[in-house]
Amino acid sequence: MSKPMQIRTMAEYAAGGEIPEVLFWVGCAGSFDDRAKKITKAFVRILNAANVKFAVLGQEESCTGDPARRAGNEFLFQMQALTNVTVLNGYGVKRIVTACPHCFNTLKNEYPALGGTYEVMHHTQFINALMKEGRIKVEGGSFKGKRITFHDPCYLGRGNNEYEAPREVLLKLDAALVELKRSKQNGLCCGAGGAQMFKEAEPGKREVNVERSEEALAAEPAVIAAGCPFCNTMLTDGVKHFNKEGEVKVLDIAELIAQAGEL
Amino acid sequence: MGIGSIIFLLLVGAASWLFARNIMRVRRNILLGKDEVINDRRSERWAVMARVALGQSKMVVRPIAGFLHIIVYAGFVIINIEVLEIIIDGIFGTHRVLSFMGGFYDFLIGSFEWLALGVWLACAIFLVRRNIIKLKRFVMKELDGWPRTDANLILSTEIALMTAFLLMNAADWSLQQRGAEHYTAAGAFPVSSVIASALSNCSIASLILIERICWWFHIIGILAFLNYLPYSKHLHILLAFPNTWYSKLKPKTEIANMERVTGEVMSMLDPSVQPPAPAVPRVVAGYEVADRFGAKDVFDLSWKSLMDAYSCTECGRCTSECPANITGKLLSPRKIMMDTRDRMEEVGKVIDAKGKWEDDGNSLHTRITEEELWACTTCNACTQACPVNIDPVNIIVEMRRYLVMEESKTRPALTSMFNNVENNGAPWAFGPDRRMEWTES
Numbered sequence A: 001m002s003k004p005m006q007i008r009t010m011a012e013y014a015a016g017g018e019i020p021e022v023l024f025w026v027g028c029a030g031s032f033d034d035r036a037k038k039i040t041k042a043f044v045r046i047l048n049a050a051n052v053k054f055a056v057l058g059q060e061e062s063c064t065g066d067p068a069r070r071a072g073n074e075f076l077f078q079m080q081a082l083t084n085v086t087v088l089n090g091y092g093v094k095r096i097v098t099a100c101p102h103c104f105n106t107l108k109n110e111y112p113a114l115g116g117t118y119e120v121m122h123h124t125q126f127i128n129a130l131m132k133e134g135r136i137k138v139e140g141g142s143f144k145g146k147r148i149t150f151h152d153p154c155y156l157g158r159g160n161n162e163y164e165a166p167r168e169v170l171l172k173l174d175a176a177l178v179e180l181k182r183s184k185q186n187g188l189c190c191g192a193g194g195a196q197m198f199k200e201a202e203p204g205k206r207e208v209n210v211e212r213s214e215e216a217l218a219a220e221p222a223v224i225a226a227g228c229p230f231c232n233t234m235l236t237d238g239v240k241h242f243n244k245e246g247e248v249k250v251l252d253i254a255e256l257i258a259q260a261g262e263l
Numbered sequence B: 001m002g003i004g005s006i007i008f009l010l011l012v013g014a015a016s017w018l019f020a021r022n023i024m025r026v027r028r029n030i031l032l033g034k035d036e037v038i039n040d041r042r043s044e045r046w047a048v049m050a051r052v053a054l055g056q057s058k059m060v061v062r063p064i065a066g067f068l069h070i071i072v073y074a075g076f077v078i079i080n081i082e083v084l085e086i087i088i089d090g091i092f093g094t095h096r097v098l099s100f101m102g103g104f105y106d107f108l109i110g111s112f113e114w115l116a117l118g119v120w121l122a123c124a125i126f127l128v129r130r131n132i133i134k135l136k137r138f139v140m141k142e143l144d145g146w147p148r149t150d151a152n153l154i155l156s157t158e159i160a161l162m163t164a165f166l167l168m169n170a171a172d173w174s175l176q177q178r179g180a181e182h183y184t185a186a187g188a189f190p191v192s193s194v195i196a197s198a199l200s201n202c203s204i205a206s207l208i209l210i211e212r213i214c215w216w217f218h219i220i221g222i223l224a225f226l227n228y229l230p231y232s233k234h235l236h237i238l239l240a241f242p243n244t245w246y247s248k249l250k251p252k253t254e255i256a257n258m259e260r261v262t263g264e265v266m267s268m269l270d271p272s273v274q275p276p277a278p279a280v281p282r283v284v285a286g287y288e289v290a291d292r293f294g295a296k297d298v299f300d301l302s303w304k305s306l307m308d309a310y311s312c313t314e315c316g317r318c319t320s321e322c323p324a325n326i327t328g329k330l331l332s333p334r335k336i337m338m339d340t341r342d343r344m345e346e347v348g349k350v351i352d353a354k355g356k357w358e359d360d361g362n363s364l365h366t367r368i369t370e371e372e373l374w375a376c377t378t379c380n381a382c383t384q385a386c387p388v389n390i391d392p393v394n395i396i397v398e399m400r401r402y403l404v405m406e407e408s409k410t411r412p413a414l415t416s417m418f419n420n421v422e423n424n425g426a427p428w429a430f431g432p433d434r435r436m437e438w439t440e441s
Ligand code: SF4
Pocket: B318, B321, B322, B323, B324, B325, B331, B332, B333, B375, B376, B377, B378, B379, B380, B381, B382, B383, B392, B393
């Protein structure tokens, strides 16, 4: 874990007249949220280990506008989207990978209507491809035989029909993958989507993340695997609610792979 | 032509006329919505319709209810083939006019009977689930009053119709056995021949009376049912087909772009771009609908959302999967659809009465509160669960758009999120200069 990370910005690539293989869209959570920053770094370690020539936008990256659109502020969404599209098209970006299913959904599905068409991948899809191409190898490692359960992010699963990539990656850990009662198409939301992350929950009997974490804990896993920084926060809080943080870890798939492969 | 035939013809004619009028009214109400062109990926659309509406693929996700529903549905469709014969017999005073098909006819009548029994039992089980077992999704508050009565009425009517059908056959079969005039032997009666044993003491005259009463009850029942559909959640048996054809085929979490906003934002970002000309107001039912952002009333929703509302079966599968509802929030996607339909009907009644729409001071927001709208996580569990591919999220987002962009009504924390995105390019108070800080530690 000690190797320094190799990170270059799109501007640096452009200055050197080089074109990166892929743009890593870090996202706001990945840039600013302390928990999510760890996911960002884990993913960078994987990219480095696989010798992927990737770039980040750095200061030129701005919120995709996802929470604004979902909260009904279409003006703000389009301001963000059109500004980002100008930057992305300015660099001639073709491929994007991101560790956030909300950025993924917006970039992939909603930017084309505003002039931004890219090949967009979720990091679990990207890691899966790297593994299939043999660019990174992870065998079991510290998670061998452990019970791991995966919480489907709504915006990756139901939203974009990707259920297999994260599971294929997890299988590489030689862990015991246990499915939750509500999984895949029927997966229960963590409670953060639709801009809920940025507001108080409306009045109710309990919090959505508590409901979901209870179900995840019932599967008695050693690790709850997540694929979204917001799900990660919600589930981490939920596990704390049940005072289980000592026994059960909430980890992103990138973190699991980086740890298992000692990258 | 006998008097019976004349009454029969008059009844069928009146029922068809009423039905056509009802359907035109439903169509007019759906078209109160905004225009939206949906005609891409046509072969995929036919496939979705075949799979979801005809094949009931999303019903069987819950195997017991799915299985029972398929029996009722198949029974409803197939037994109605029999109506064809009933109509011909009714007009010409014949008896089982299609019996010339011989063995095949016997097979048909025999299978109708088994199906009728199946429908009878399935409806009885459905009634038990609703009223005795009281499944949670059937006892929720939004079903109080008419919706619950509607559901029970439909199930009881189906049971009554099936009873009449089987009793009619039983009397007919007994008459055939006794060689009564007019009742020539035709058909096979695996179920009603058993019931017929209860009729063994009846005279030929009373058998004929029973047969006639049931025959009339059955056909009048069907005609009445047809005209009941437009007032009931049962309209889904017709609208499920077009509604699934017009399904959203795009990724579930994709929210459609508001082109009207794009022009304005482009001119804000680049002063050399001309702002778009103000939209020409749309006139609906003699009423000039203000051009606004998002949905205040049914006029502002896509016609597809309104068709969704008319197609809703009120099954509550959406609500039972909704994370907000499961955790006790006010939001219920089923209620969103029911409220939309009720509002559309309310507007339609004014138009019926006055010949045009006059603002009544109410809107969708009179029925659907902010608390409901702000509880949605846009997780799309509801759209996934819906057996007829209804999209409540679209209505929720359109109504949020109206609240935010027209009324500046939002939740305080969302206002600060908006400000942060606008000023810092992030939903939190971190400026772009700090975007690379994660690389440092
Ligand atoms: S998208 Fe909204 S209404 Fe639909 S299930 Fe999720 S939270 Fe409920």
